[in-house]
Amino acid sequence: MHIYYSDLAAFNSICTVSIFVEMDFDAVAKYSVLHAKPSGLTLQYGTAGFRTKAENLDHVMYRMGLLAVLRSKQTKSTIGVMVTASHNPEEDNGVKLVDPLGEMLAPSWEEYATCLTNAEEQEIQTILSDVCQKEAVSLHQDAFIVIGRDTRPSSKKLSQAVIDGVSVLGGQYHDYGLVTTPQLHYMVCCWNTQEHYEKATVEAYYQKLAKAFVELTKQAFSPGDSHRSLKVDCANGIGALKLQEMECHLPRELLIQMYNNGTKGKLNHLCGADFVKVHQKPPQGIEVKPNERCCSFDGDADRIVYFYNDAAGHFHLLDGDKIATLISTFLKELLSKVGQTLTMAVVQTAYANGSSTRYLEETMKVPVHCVKTGVKHLHQKAQEFDIGVYFEANGHGTVLFSxxxxxxxxxLAKEEKDNQKREAAKMLExxxxxxxxxxxxxxSDLLVIEAILALKGFTVHHWDAMYTDLPNRQLKIKVADRRVIDTADAERRVVAPPGLQEKIDGLVKKYKLSRAFVRPSGTEDVVRVYAEADTQENADTLAH
Structure with missing residues (x-):
């Protein structure tokens, strides 16, 4: 028998009823009341998920628990939920979902996340129903969610709201408790792929990284060597706990001294990678002696920047550009020893210092590609190559291997007959x-950098001297509506309003080695300004 529906709305309502016979919407509604949305609050899911004051996030966490279950059923995979706000102040918090291979949430699901978060109580049923229909979610499919959180005082309670959302839709979950954001991404990947990944435990993560570090550096560290000392600013965050756990797996030759470890100071307050990068000075709570190697994590340990003071007491920052250059130079050298023609590229954003781009392209002969700001754009582009190195200037980055x-x-590491080629292949492995x-x-980035410096016999000064950064200045200007400005060419050129780009070009011509761009912020009503030039005075004048 065929039934023809002239009224699509009637058909949809029948679909909705059949979905929620299995979904038990009464329970969803009952728990929604316990996690009520503050009136008038509107949030947008961005690259880093949702972020706002912790007291406004309870309903968001509950609803992301619901959405994670649907995503898990749809992909037939484990999905991650991370409760953190990275480099933000302690009173903020946030949440992001992690897709099956440890990557960021698919763009279409970011839209569902925004829609679900901003919905009124009575709209939740319809939105969940719509997602099920559009994405062909089978409610009979099992769902498994892994959850992690940072050290913010609000994180434990907010994690419980996620668990409520997962449980009410019958999802199973594993709560990792306190983990860094990258560790949760790694765990999600472990659950979904056994290929070259160990068990999905934090201990297995430490063992895998430590084994690789020891193997890679065995030619650099000899018994009786003096310690390679490194001071680490942990931003009073989760990185301190996890680096401490990692330390016992590392060789004695690498001596890590931790500062801002969360025992006294506030998370990200006057410390951390973002503070060091923006203020161009060492964090509070760490004494930097001349030419001492130091680095800073951010609050959830997904960013790292290095820094030092020279003999004259001048501060030097080695940011994501310097890190990308060090790593890609090392990989290029190994590839040439192995004699392989694998494609390799470095992916940057418009914020990358012009000197780093010139050094990579002209000296190292490594192709450089520029993409829009945001890790997901860099990650996506890096996947196009056999080896894709990407780092934002803020210190967030990694290397992807096809x-x-x-x-x-x-x-090659197993079968290559030529000793030199085999050894180079083992180092790459x-x-x-x-x-x-x-x-x-x-x-992970810290260990990669320390291994390369040890193998090359580099001091932090040697590394810094690979190229000299052009002086630069970043500003942010509060505006009524950032959407007035529209950009193209990976945000390096303004296309609206008319005439603005011509004015910028006219100013840039007045200074040597200069470039400048403006772009609307992705998260707040400000326009960001970047300028670089031959001197700091010129960079500042151009920016202003």
């Missing part, structure tokens, strides 16, 4: 194992 490249390198390819990871 499946074909990994197989080729592992085969250990580098692959040392890198968290799911997302930027401060602990």
């Amino acid at each position: 499946k074909a490249a990994v197989e080729k390198i592992r085969h 250990n580098t692959i194992d040392l890198i968290n390819q799911t997302v930027g990871d401060a602990i």
Whole structure:
């Protein structure tokens, strides 16, 4: 028998009823009341998920628990939910969902997340129903969610709201408790792929990274060597706890001294990668002696920047551009020893210092690609190459290796007859194992950097001297409506309002080695200004 519906709304309502016979919407509604939305609050899911004051997030967490279950059923995979707000002040918090391979949530599901978060109580049923229909979600499919949180006082309670959302839709979950954001991304990938990944435990993560580090550096560290000392500013965040757990797995030759470890100061307050990058000075709570190697994590340990003071007491920052250059130079050298023609590129944003781009392209002969600001754009572009190195200037980044490249390198490390080529392939293999390819990871990146510096016999000064950054200045200008400005060419050129780009071009011509751009912020009503030039005075004048 065929039934023809002339009224689509009637058909949809029948679908909705059949979905919620299985979904038990009464329970969803009952718990929604316990996690009520503050009136008038509107939030947008961005690159870093949702972020706002912790007291406004209870309903968001509950609803992201619901959405994570639907995403898990749709992908037939484990999905992650991370409760954190990274480099934000302690009173803020946030949440983001992690897709099956440890990557960021798919764009269409970001829209569902925004829609569900901003819905009134009575609209939740319809929105969940719509997602099920559009995405062909089978409610008979099992769902499994892994949850992690940072050290903010609000994180535990907000994690419980996520668990409520997962449980009410019958999802199973594993709560990892306190983990760095990159560790949760890694765990999600472990649950969904056994390929070259160990068990989905934090201990297995430490063991894998430590084994790769020891293997990679065995030629650099000899018994009886003096310690390679490194001071680490942990931003009073989760990185301190996790680096401490990692430390016992590392060789004695690498001596890590932790500062801002959360025992006294507030999270991200006058410390952390963002503070050091923006203010161009050492964090509070750490004494920096001349030419001492120091680094800073951000609050959830997915960013890292290095810094030092020279003999004259001048501060030097080694940010994401310097890190990308060090790593890509090392990889290029190994590739040439192995004699493989694998494609390799560095992916940057418009914020990358012009000197780093010139050094990579002209000196190292490594192709550089520029994309829009935001980690998801860098990650996506890096996937197009056998080896894709990406770092934002703020210190968030990693290296991606294609499946074909990994197989080729592992085969050479085992089968290559030429000793020199085989050793270079083994070093590449250990580098692959040392890198968290799911997302930027401060602990993993720290070990990669320390290994390269030890193998090259570089001091922090040697590394810094690879090229000299052009002086630059960043400003943010409060505006009534940031959407008035529209950009193209990876945000380096303004296309609206008319005439603005011509004015910028006219100013840029007045200064040597200069460039400048403006772009609307992705999260707040400000316009960001970037300028660089031959001197700091000129960069400042151009920016203003």
